[in-house]
Amino acid sequence: xxxxxxxxxxxxxxxxxxxxxxxxxxxxxxxxxxxxxxxxxxxxxxxxxxxxxxxxxxxxxxxxxxxxxxxxxxxxxxxxxxxxxxxxxxxxxxxxxxxxxxxxxxxxxxxxxxxxxxxxxxxxxxxxxxxxxxxxxxxxxxxxxxxxxxxxxxxxxxxxxxxxxxxxxxxxxxxxxxxxxxxxxxxxxxxxxxxxxxxxxxxxxxxxxxxxxxxxxxxxxxxxxxxxxxxxxxxxxxxxxxxxxxxxxxxxxxxxxxxxxxxxxxxxxxxxxxxxxxxxxxxxxxxxxxxxxxxxxx
Amino acid sequence: xxxxxxxxxxxxxxxxxxxxxxxxxxxxxxxxxxxxxxxxxxxxxxxxxxxxxxxxxxxxxxxxxxxxxxxxxxxxxxxxxxxxxxxxxxxxxxxxxxxxxxxxxxxxxxxxxxxxxxxxxxxxxxxxxxxxxxxxxxxxxxxxxxxxxxxxxxxxxxxxxxxxxxxxxxxxxxxxxxxxxxxxxxxxxxxxxxxxxxxxxxxxxxxxxxxxxxxxxxxxxxxxxxxxxxxxxxxxxxxxxxxxxxxxxxxxxxxxxxxxxxxxxxxxxxxxxxxxxxxxxxxxxxxxxxxxxxxxxxxxxxxxxxxxxxxxxxxxxxxxxxxxxxxxxxxxxxxxxxxxxxxxxxxx
Amino acid sequence: xxxxxxxxxxxxxxxxxxxxxxxxxxxxxxxxxxxxxxxxxxxxxxxxxxxxxxxxxxxxxxxxxxxxxxxxxxxxxxxxxxxxxxxxxxxxxxxxxxxxxxxxxxxxxxxxxxxxxxxxxxxxxxxxxxxxxxxxxxxxxxxxxxxxxxxxxxxxxxxxxxxxxxxxxxxxxxxxxxxxxxxxxxxxxxxxxxxxxxxxxxxxxxxxxxxxxxxxxxxxxxxxxxxxxxxxxxxxxxxxxxxxxxxxxxxxxxxxxxxxxxxxxxxxxxxxxxxxxxxxxxxxxxxxxxxxxxxxxxxxxxxxxxxxxxxxxxxxxxxxxxxxxxxxx
Numbered sequence: 016x017x018x019x020x021x022x023x024x025x026x027x028x029x030x031x032x033x034x035x036x037x038x039x040x041x042x043x044x045x046x047x048x049x050x051x052x053x054x055x056x057x058x059x060x061x062x063x064x065x066x067x068x069x070x071x072x073x074x075x076x077x078x079x080x081x082x083x084x085x086x087x088x089x090x091x092x093x094x095x096x097x098x099x100x101x102x103x104x105x106x107x108x109x110x111x112x113x114x115x116x117x118x119x120x121x122x123x124x125x126x127x128x129x130x131x132x133x134x135x136x137x138x139x140x141x142x143x144x145x146x147x148x149x150x151x152x153x154x155x156x157x158x159x160x161x162x163x164x165x166x167x168x169x170x171x172x173x174x175x176x177x178x179x180x181x182x183x184x185x186x187x188x189x190x191x192x193x194x195x196x197x198x199x200x201x202x203x204x205x206x207x208x209x210x211x212x213x214x215x216x217x218x219x220x221x222x223x224x225x226x227x228x229x230x231x232x233x234x235x236x237x238x239x240x241x242x243x244x245x246x247x248x249x250x251x252x253x254x255x256x257x258x259x260x261x262x263x264x265x266x267x268x269x270x271x272x273x274x275x276x277x278x279x280x281x282x283x284x285x286x287x288x289x290x291x292x293x294x295x296x297x298x299x300x301x302x303x304x305x306x307x308x309x310x311x312x313x
Numbered sequence: 314x315x316x317x318x319x320x321x322x323x324x325x326x327x328x329x330x331x332x333x334x335x336x337x338x339x340x341x342x343x344x345x346x347x348x349x350x351x352x353x354x355x356x357x358x359x360x361x362x363x364x365x366x367x368x369x370x371x372x373x374x375x376x377x378x379x380x381x382x383x384x385x386x387x388x389x390x391x392x393x394x395x396x397x398x399x400x401x402x403x404x405x406x407x408x409x410x411x412x413x414x415x416x417x418x419x420x421x422x423x424x425x426x427x428x429x430x431x432x433x434x435x436x437x438x439x440x441x442x443x444x445x446x447x448x449x450x451x452x453x454x455x456x457x458x459x460x461x462x463x464x465x466x467x468x469x470x471x472x473x474x475x476x477x478x479x480x481x482x483x484x485x486x487x488x489x490x491x492x493x494x495x496x497x498x499x500x501x502x503x504x505x506x507x508x509x510x511x512x513x514x515x516x517x518x519x520x521x522x523x524x525x526x527x528x529x530x531x532x533x534x535x536x537x538x539x540x541x542x543x544x545x546x547x548x549x550x551x552x553x554x555x556x557x558x559x560x561x562x563x564x565x566x567x568x569x570x571x572x573x574x575x576x577x578x579x580x581x582x583x584x585x586x587x588x589x590x591x592x593x594x595x596x597x598x599x600x601x602x603x604x605x606x607x608x609x610x611x612x613x614x615x616x617x618x619x620x621x622x623x624x625x626x627x628x629x630x631x632x633x634x635x636x637x638x639x640x641x642x643x644x645x646x647x648x649x650x651x652x653x654x655x656x657x658x659x660x661x
Numbered sequence: 662x663x664x665x666x667x668x669x670x671x672x673x674x675x676x677x678x679x680x681x682x683x684x685x686x687x688x689x690x691x692x693x694x695x696x697x698x699x700x701x702x703x704x705x706x707x708x709x710x711x712x713x714x715x716x717x718x719x720x721x722x723x724x725x726x727x728x729x730x731x732x733x734x735x736x737x738x739x740x741x742x743x744x745x746x747x748x749x750x751x752x753x754x755x756x757x758x759x760x761x762x763x764x765x766x767x768x769x770x771x772x773x774x775x776x777x778x779x780x781x782x783x784x785x786x787x788x789x790x791x792x793x794x795x796x797x798x799x800x801x802x803x804x805x806x807x808x809x810x811x812x813x814x815x816x817x818x819x820x821x822x823x824x825x826x827x828x829x830x831x832x833x834x835x836x837x838x839x840x841x842x843x844x845x846x847x848x849x850x851x852x853x854x855x856x857x858x859x860x861x862x863x864x865x866x867x868x869x870x871x872x873x874x875x876x877x878x879x880x881x882x883x884x885x886x887x888x889x890x891x892x893x894x895x896x897x898x899x900x901x902x903x904x905x906x907x908x909x910x911x912x913x914x915x916x917x918x919x920x921x922x923x924x925x926x927x928x929x930x931x932x933x934x935x936x937x938x939x940x941x942x943x944x945x946x947x948x949x950x951x952x953x954x955x956x957x958x959x960x961x962x963x964x965x966x967x968x969x970x971x972x973x974x975x976x977x978x979x980x981x982x983x984x985x986x987x988x989x990x
Contacts, residue, residue: 202770209728210784210834211757224774370853488945516715517881518942521925525941543854546884546927550934569931587858589888591928595908597888601858605823 042304049300055293063109070103075258083276092282095268099258101282107260108283112242112290115176115261119241122180124234127187132226134188135195136218146192149185157182158247165253175254179244183237190233194226232302239294246287262287332504332537333382333422334358338395340374340381347611351377351390353561359505364531364538366548366569369558372606375541378558379507383418384409420450423498425527427510429490433482439493440478443500450501465496469526488519492526499530506531507539512547524551545588549573554643557581560607560617562634567644577646579622616649624650670741670841670875671704671727677735678722682950694949696722698899699736701976704842709868709876711890711907713883713922717949718896720879724844727877728760729753741841758788761835765847767827771819777830778815781805784837804833808863825856832863836871844877849885861889883926887911892982895919898949898957901976905983915985917964956987964989 044050062069071091077098086093092101134145152160164178198204199222207217248254249263256264262283269279340352352374359365367375381392384404397404399422407413426432434442443465444458453461463474469492471477482490491511498506508527512520528551531538540552548555548569555572557565557580565578576582586600604621616622619629628649637645678697681690697719704710712720726733729745738746745756761784764770771780782801784790791797802812808829819827828848835843845864849857868874880886886893887907894904895918903916914920924940942961947953953960959969968988976986 200769202764202766203772205730206762206764206770206831206834207783209730209757209762210837211754211787212783213787216787221772221774225772370855486945516946517883518715518921518925519945522941525939544927545929546934549929549931550927573929573931584855585929587855588929589861589884590930591884591887591923591926592911592930592933593888599858599861599888601862602855603859605825606853606855 039304043300046300046303048296052293052296052300055289056297059109059113059290059293062106063113066106066110070100070106072100072103074099074103074107074260083272085276086278093276093278095257095265095279096272097257101265101279104260104265105262105282105286108262108265108286111172111255111259111261112245115172115179115245116238116241118176119179119183119245120234120238122176123184123237124187124230126180127184128191128223128230130184131188131191131193132195132218132222135192135199136214136222142192145188149188149192152182152185153189155182158244161244161248162251162253165248172255172259175245175248179241179248183241183244186237187230187233191226191230194229195222198222198225228305229302232298232305235301236295236298239291239298242294243287243291246283331358331360332363332399334396334398335378335382336396336398338378338381338397339393340377340386340390341393342390344389344610349609350561350612351609352381353612354395355558355561355563356395357556357563357566359537359539362532362535362537363554364528364540364552366552366555367539367541367558368543368545368548368555370543370606372560372609373558374561375558376509379424379509379539379541382507383422383424384414385418416450419446419497419503420501421503422505422507423501423503424507424509425491425494425498425511427513429487429494429514432494433490435482438479438481439485440480443478443493443497446497446500461500462496465500466493468499468530469493469496470522471496487515488523491515491519491523495523495526495530499534499536502534503536505537505539507541509541510543511540512542512544545584557584560609560612562617562647563637563645564618564647565645566637568642571642571644575644577640577644577651578618578648579624579650580618583621583623626650668706669703670706671877672739673703673723673727673736674701674739675736676700676723676726676733676738678719678726678731679734692950695899695952696949697726697733698952699973700896700899700901702894702901702904704875704877706841706873706875707868708892709878709890711886711893712877712879712896713881713886713893714896715881715922715946717898717946719899719949720896721846723896724762724846724877724879728762728844729756754788758784758790758838759840760842760844761838761840763828763831763835763843763845763848766851767824767831768819768851770831771827773819776816776818777805777810777822780819780830781815781833781837784834788838790838800837804836805830807836807867808833809859823856824852825859828852828860829863832860832867836867839871841873842875842877844879846879847881848878850880850882857885861885865889883922895922898947898952900957900973900986901984902958902986903984904976905980909980909983913983915979915983915990916987917962917989918958921961921963 077094077100079098081090081094081098082096084090084094090100090102092105094100130145130149134142160182161178164181165174168174168177204217204221207221245254245261246263246266249261250267252267254263255261257268265283266280269276269283272279335358336356338352338355339350342349342351355374355378367378369375377386377390380386382397382404384392386392392405395405399417404414404417433439440459440462443462444455447453447458447461459478463478466474466477471489471492485493506527511523511527515523524547527538540548542548552569555567555569556563557572557578559580565572565576565581572581573585576585583602587602589599602621607617614633615631616629616634619625622629626649632649635647635649637647638651639645640651676697677699679693679695682692682694683689684691700719700723702710712723714720722731725731727738729748733746736746737744740756740760748756778801781804782797785797785800791800801815805812805815810826810829810833819830822830849860852860864876868876878886878890887910890907892904892906893910894901895916896902897918903910903914903919910919911923914923921940921942924938928934940963944961947957947960953970955970955972956974959965962969966989974986974988976984978984979990
């Protein structure tokens, strides 16, 4: 090295750091409705965790003598045909909702993203095969597909989860595929190849982290939609049946008694609506805070 | 704090009449981070049949100053001060979108933009874009406008105009599109042509063709040309007078030959020492200008070049930005060092 | 063991790179874009060879072929005597520690989610060049220092650096595995003029300090290329039209395209400009999809004769070290 060194460019000479975190926080917390969504979700998680302490009665077994009672001090939301406390079932239903939601989204997101990533990265024939398959799946209305699969596999919570995961994964694959293609355009991906990085390394260490923020938005929104979808399936009679506590099937059960005990269907129905809405609002807020350019895309 | 200077204070100007005079122009942008004084008290003029250059790097305010002349500045930008005298009137008195400005823009003062890809409307044929201007400003009717459009195309070196007039921009190459832009700019016989960074986005040989074309057109129509660029070679070749800009202000001004033969501002000197020259001898070492371009947000009132300046005194970081001082035949410098020199020259 | 220590590190012979143009569902090939159409040159150890030309000339493609980001369609590339033209992927990995690439765009050439230290140190990990954490840390800090950056900034992310600093990070990354050849693909065209000089000087200093480091400097700005290169090759539509040392290129250009190119570049000196000959070419650079027959420059050439369209002029040596592809020379 020659003795004449250029003076080291220190931190003071760099442009002032644009505080990404601060901007994110500001945008995210600015809309009241996003805050509302966040509060609802926190409540949901809290309820799910502390269900045993919150529920006044046993959600699975009821006293026949108290069957179909109106809301009272003892049973704040009345009871169903078997005398089970609606409120307790609602509380425990949060666990089912979250569990189904996370499992379905977890499986669908991981499998779907993996497929989209591989298809987008390699292009050519793998891309054609994978994306055509995804297109084919997406050709079916989601609920119909889930119904079909659940009917074929039989009812029960496991099969509902599998059916919903299958029906929703093309969405993740599509988005991931698009993101992979656009991230791939950047020179740093070519730089990775030029420095000898393996395909796996490039995909997992460089493409995935850059594609993650929009995916997180998608996942958040889909958590809400999945809960809604599961409720639909349960309402249609496929999926979780009593004594299992699931909001959708609660709506279904209470349907017959709509005139006498409207709360049996309305309580879970309203809960589903509010929770799904909360997820979508939070997802919306995340998207705005991460990158407003995504508006309209996600 | 703005600076200004009077061109005519020494009474040594001007037999050729002045077409455009910009006095103390100030344009600001209000961003999330603060106020950006993109143009901070800029004064210059252009005479008839003159070619001048506005030189500086990105962010120095050269493009914004031209857009201000055309009143094409939109929120969050705002022209906050100064005068733009054209045809004996202060253009800033007029509404940006009013009839007066619209009659000037594109007709009397025309601009050729940098990006040939995006400055033409992709859904209109180029014929339509040409005739539109002619109909609007010169009141030509369809047939006359069409004929004129074909003439203009051949003038800028696009033959078989009758065929090409129905083509869309995407059917032309970058160089051709820029020629179409030049045709549009000269279509209404402008007094002043502003070329904004005409040398980027195109190949070198194409750039050369287009610059020669612009010069030929300007000569043919007895118009004046303002070349906005960061390329010192281009102004050396074409401009008669140059203004050097840094961080929103003019730091040096003068005839081209004076500026290159006798640069006085440390920034000008620095620029000339750090660019490679095609004709340089082997082994010439470039002397870079140390440091980084200035942060334009909430700039201090002192000389913005001082942090990077290799000469300089204590005054430079305490006193407000030095005003331009006259150091001889149309040559102006905004630097305290030159002030001191001049003082000692005078007292000697 | 190579007994004659040949100091040619890169030997490119008649390199060709054609990109097929496909149409239809079954992707039928209808034509070839002849991006590189027979390029031959040698690069010596410690030398800087400039590759200059306008859009469509293929200079970037040449760089990418040499580092095997593409598989050449034809010709040969010899690196340190070894034929790497058709090396399979597994063997190319080794090559990647000896050749490095610097990119044009400082904004897209660095992963925005990785900090400077990780970006610079990644090649070390990929090629297992360090044994432990502390060795890794030391090497990363050393690399940052070499390119003039304060090592304490290694935890910062790309968006916290200026354009010029980002290019320095790119250079540090290229140097990580101590390559013998660095291919610089338009490394300064996206930077401000006053910053360009800083990076040019950095590259020159590195070459002085690290003996045996060669550059293939690809750019469209002939002034810059001439300044930094020992020899310059001028390319037009996929072929080299002239190659000579950088002084000769300006003092005695032989190919008409070179003359036109030189004339098109304005010099920052009005006194010199007044006396220069101005050669303005007709027309524009043709598309590589449809190159003219014979000499690809002849339609725009001011010295063309009918024979020019009949055959491709070969690159032949006119004076020592000065080769031209023109039948009129």
